[in-house]
Amino acid sequence: MxxxxxxxxxxxxxxxxxxxxxxxxxxxxxxxxxxxxxxxxxxxxxxxxxxxxxxxxxxxxxxxxxxxxxxxxxxxxxxxxxxxxxxxxxxxxxxxxxxxxxxxxxxxxxxxxxxxxxxxxTSVEVLEIKKTLPKQEFNSLWGFGISSPQSQTLATAGSIIVRGWVLGKRNAVEGVKVTYGEQTLLEVAANLPTPIVTQQYPDIPQAANSGFEFPLMVAGIPAATELNLVAVLGDGSTIPLCALTFG
Known part of the structure; x- marks a missing residue:
């Protein structure tokens, strides 16, 4: 400083x-x-x-x-x-x-x-037609007949025509049915005109209309099959008539 x-x-x-x-x-x-x-x-x-x-x-x-x-x-x-x-x-x-x-x-x-x-x-043949009417029922019917089919008949178009007549004695026959075992396959009335039966039984009024006719389908039916034709009476009872065996 x-x-x-x-x-x-x-x-x-x-x-x-x-x-x-x-x-x-x-x-x-x-x-x-x-x-x-x-x-x-x-x-x-x-x-x-x-x-x-x-x-x-x-x-x-x-x-x-x-x-x-x-x-x-x-x-x-x-x-x-x-x-x-x-x-x-x-x-x-x-x-x-x-x-x-x-x-x-x-x-x-x-x-x-x-x-x-x-x-x-496939051809189906009627091998046999046999009556199955029991002896104890002989007095239940005036009679019956099968005009178609016959044995050795061949089914055409898978079916056959079943034609015949049945005339009841104690009870009128209402119809017929086809059975297989216990099963009913079909049932038809038995009331078609039957002039021939009328000639045979002129005194029985029911004879004039005791016929039946129906086609039965059998296409594919197994061989040796048996179908039964059974009469159905007015009281509901039935009577075996015949058996048809097919082959």
């Missing part, structure tokens, strides 16, 4: 040194403030950068949300189309099942038809 400054400081009672110390302190504080300012500026710049990055991230997120919404919309559309395809597939499957069932039925019917035609074309 020069002598003039020392003198001034002495004359001012050390005030100059104090001012100088205060100036240094103010300069130091100014420097610290400048440093703080620079730090705050740097922090502000980082904050602005982070804000920009945050805005960019937000835009990306919003874009992803939009894309997600579009993806969800497309997914729902695909699900709806898939559901529609499944319903269409189910309907098509049901239609195919019905068509297949009809095809199976048609095939089965065709097979049955072919089998039926084959059975019709």
């Amino acid at each position: 020069s002598w003039r400054l020392k003198l001034a400081n002495w004359l001012s009672g050390g005030a100059l040194d104090k001012y100088r110390e205060r100036a240094k302190l103010a300069t130091s504080e100014a420097e610290q403030i400048e440093l703080q300012k620079k730090s705050i500026q740097s922090q502000l710049e980082r904050t602005q950068l982070e804000l920009v990055q945050a805005n960019a991230q937000l835009q990306i997120s919003q874009g992803l949300q939009t894309e997600l919404g579009e993806t969800q919309f497309q997914l729902k559309k695909i699900q709806d189309e898939n559901r529609s395809c499944q319903e269409s597939l189910s309907a098509t499957k049901q239609q195919l099942e019905r068509s297949y069932s009809k095809l199976q039925q048609t095939t089965s019917d065709l097979a049955k038809s072919q089998d039926w035609l084959q059975q019709i074309d």
Whole structure:
């Protein structure tokens, strides 16, 4: 320090040194403030950068949300189309099942038809006709006769004509039936005109209408099958007449 400054400081009672110390302190504080300012500026710049990055991230997120919404919309559309395809597939499957069932039925019917035609074309012969009228029933009938078929008759078109007459004595004969074992295959009335029987029994009124006639289907009948012809009386009782054996 020069002598003039020392003198001034002495004359001012050390005030100059104090001012100088205060100036240094103010300069130091100014420097610290400048440093703080620079730090705050740097922090502000980082904050602005982070804000920009945050805005960019937000835009990306919003874009992803939009894309997600579009993806969800497309997914729902695909699900709806898939559901529609499944319903269409189910309907098509049901239609195919019905068509297949009809095809199976048609095939089965065709097979049955072919089998039926084959059975019709197969010759069936009347091997034997034998009377089965029990002795204890001889007095129950005036008589009966079978004019068709005869032994050795061949069935045509899968059937034969059964024709004859039966005349009851104690009870009128209402009809005749064909049985196989315990099962009745068919039953017809015995009331057709029979002039020949009338000539044989002119005193019996029922003789004029004691005939019967019916076709008997024998297509496919097993060999050695025996069918029975049975008279049905007015009181509900029955009388065996004859048995027809086919081969």
